[in-house]
Amino acid sequence: MMTNQKHSATLPPASGHWQLNHCKTVHCQNFGSRNPDDYIIQRTNPNRPAFICKECGAFPPLISNQNVIAEWRYLKLQQSNGLPACSNLDCDNLGLPVLTHRHLYHAFGYSGDRQRYRCKSCQATFVDRWSGFNPKHQVQQKLLALLFTGHPIRDICRRLG
Template sequence: MSTLFTINACKTFGCRNLGLASSEDYSWPDYKLGYPALHCRACGSYPPLFDEQQFRDWLSVHLSTYAIEKGHFCPVCYGTDMICYGHNPQGSQRIQCRNCKKVWTPKKYQKEITHPQAIETVQLFIPFQGASAVQKLYVFSQS
């Protein structure tokens, strides 16, 4: 399965490994700072390592909720190829995904969809990091 996001990568702006999932310069896990981290020898940074499967499970719930609310992409397959599919009894526009044929009514549909840049950082607050850990996770979108 291809992943939409690379979370275990160097996140230092200006580093040659920025957003790369694998590099000769990486060594992990490194516990120098007291937590499992990825050490990038190119820039010397220590971004924390995350459990990718646990992140994917959390993200699929988050993206499905976002897709249903905003209508930017399909809540089932995350595809962006959609068509207008009539109206529901309340008069709201229904959408159908051309990939998986899922039909839904977004809460706030925006017809204009802007595509992200090649590398885009998204700030996410991860609830599975623990109640005491107030840690921000930056991920890189693969376009």
């Protein structure tokens, strides 16, 4: 019992149910095992502890579970690329845009002329900053239609004035 406490004290703590410190050798019996008894904690350099798999002898580096999860959340927010999406860091819908995941949100009124949404998972609300009134909407649609159909720029300028 005492050895478990020693092992788990040196392993970085799990982040929620995520523990990324385990044997990463696919053919090893301990692959993915979170049991600290399957590993030997190496304390030769206290500034850089490591652990060794008792089964295959692999020694993957210890990583901070919290830092990996924080980076993952940051990348999920970047994935939405400014599109309206849930930004609650603890939500399963984090960074999933309304445009491609409409079933995860429901329209929740308006804020001025912009559409508001509520996340079905965490109940957070946010505003679609791109949904407001655009007075040049018709001109922009015609411009894009002419560009996509292969009209030259000068011809488009003449047509749209």
